[in-house]
Amino acid sequence: xxxxxEVVVLRYGHRPGRDDRMxxxxxxxxxxxxxxxxxxxDNAGQSAETVRDITDRFGGPFGVELRDDQTAIVRNWEGTxxxxxxxxxxxxxxxxxxxxxxxxxxxxxxxxxxxKVPWELYERADFNVGVTNQPHSEVAGLAVFLDRLFxxxxxDREWEDAxxxxxxxxxxxxxxxxxxxxxxxxxxGPTTADRD
Amino acid sequence: xxxxxEVVVLRYGHRPGRDDRMxxxxxxxxxxxxxxxxxxxDNAGQSAETVRDITDRFGGPFGVELRDDQTAIVRNWEGTxxxxxxxxxxxxxxxxxxxxxxxxxxxxxxxxxxxKVPWELYERADFNVGVTNQPHSEVAGLAVFLDRLFxxxxxDREWEDAxxxxxxxxxxxxxxxxxxxxxxxxxxGPTTADRD
Numbered sequence: 001x002x003x004x005x006e007v008v009v010l011r012y013g014h015r016p017g018r019d020d021r022m023x024x025x026x027x028x029x030x031x032x033x034x035x036x037x038x039x040x041x042d043n044a045g046q047s048a049e050t051v052r053d054i055t056d057r058f059g060g061p062f063g064v065e066l067r068d069d070q071t072a073i074v075r076n077w078e079g080t081x082x083x084x085x086x087x088x089x090x091x092x093x094x095x096x097x098x099x100x101x102x103x104x105x106x107x108x109x110x111x112x113x114x115x116k117v118p119w120e121l122y123e124r125a126d127f128n129v130g131v132t133n134q135p136h137s138e139v140a141g142l143a144v145f146l147d148r149l150f151x152x153x154x155x156d157r158e159w160e161d162a163x164x165x166x167x168x169x170x171x172x173x174x175x176x177x178x179x180x181x182x183x184x185x186x187x188x189g190p191t192t193a194d195r196d
Numbered sequence: 197x198x199x200x201x202e203v204v205v206l207r208y209g210h211r212p213g214r215d216d217r218m219x220x221x222x223x224x225x226x227x228x229x230x231x232x233x234x235x236x237x238d239n240a241g242q243s244a245e246t247v248r249d250i251t252d253r254f255g256g257p258f259g260v261e262l263r264d265d266q267t268a269i270v271r272n273w274e275g276t277x278x279x280x281x282x283x284x285x286x287x288x289x290x291x292x293x294x295x296x297x298x299x300x301x302x303x304x305x306x307x308x309x310x311x312k313v314p315w316e317l318y319e320r321a322d323f324n325v326g327v328t329n330q331p332h333s334e335v336a337g338l339a340v341f342l343d344r345l346f347x348x349x350x351x352d353r354e355w356e357d358a359x360x361x362x363x364x365x366x367x368x369x370x371x372x373x374x375x376x377x378x379x380x381x382x383x384x385g386p387t388t389a390d391r392d
Contacts, residue, residue: 021217021218022217022221025218025332025333025335025336028330028331028332028333028336029332029333029336031330031332032328032330032331032332032336033328033332033336033340054330054331058330058331085369086362087362087363087364087365087368087369087370088364088365088366089364089365089366090351090364091351092348092351092352093364122367122368122369123367125367127366128365128366128367130362130364131339131351132228132229132350132351133361133362133363133364134224134227134228134250134254134355134362135224135228135250135254136221136224136225136227136228136229137221137224137225137335137339139221139333139335139336139339140221140224140225140228140229140335140336140338140339141339142336143327143333143335143336143337143339143340144229144339144340144343147340147343147344148343152288154328155286155287155288155327155328156288159330165329166282166283166326166329166330167283167329168283168284168285168286168289168326168329169283169284169285169324170284170285170323170324171318171319171321171324172283172318173281173283173318174283
């Protein structure tokens, strides 16, 4: 989401069936919270399809890639690597350093483990980062990390080429055609979702 | 985590099998990021067991409850209700209001939808809150909401009655017996996890 650099989320490992929803949620969270692209293992085609479908409907730009060489991607990354792990340094201690490392326009690879991550990756990472040192959820860790990395700016992102847009409101479920601000309902104007 | 009030996360809806991991991650995220208690639907016993097990090993206090009357819990909640939904007001706009609403020592119920949430709940909620108005993950939404609610203070939480503690470090996977600061390894001292 930052002009000066690319932020890519790499999902390390995926067990088809068992991990489908978690991997999909990693991808959707990466998109919603300001990353430019997600890289899934090549056996996560179903998750990739879901994330692409959401991008088609709710906008981008956001890239989704399937790759079979995840360890090599990390090893050969020309830029900064931040690996999210409960064993890492505290996010509140290192988030400023991560921002500084990419401030000059460098690219950032954020590695989110699913299956067991090889020790080589801990060593290659410029930052092993713990969003708490407690066991919880890679999706939660990614979300907090991105929100802190971008210091909340990702929440104000504008989406391009969206078909639809949700109108934030105190009580309601309103979706409008993108480009329509909802003030003058008409063809393709605001629709209120079912309220049963 | 705040002395003056209780923050409870209610997981609305659960489909055994399909939702087990998501519900577990909601519970673990609630615990790791500063809530006092999680309430699961009564058919989510497996997720409850996992979260209790983590609490036994990594510390608390953190409560896990199974209840069959989720709609009634929300309806009868004596305190503030914040419902996380992509249709809600922007978290960056209302987080201060939520903090203010509970500042006097009120209790906060944070509702996290799984299955379709009834319209009644949108109306009962004091705040319908969107962590972005994009479709992503209830776990990610909960994580960002709690981190913002507590303004990061939850990351410094101390855990009681823990059997083990992870030592934050730049490169390593070190777990120590709780109470042991890791400086003098001995029986039950630091152990380094396998590095294969």
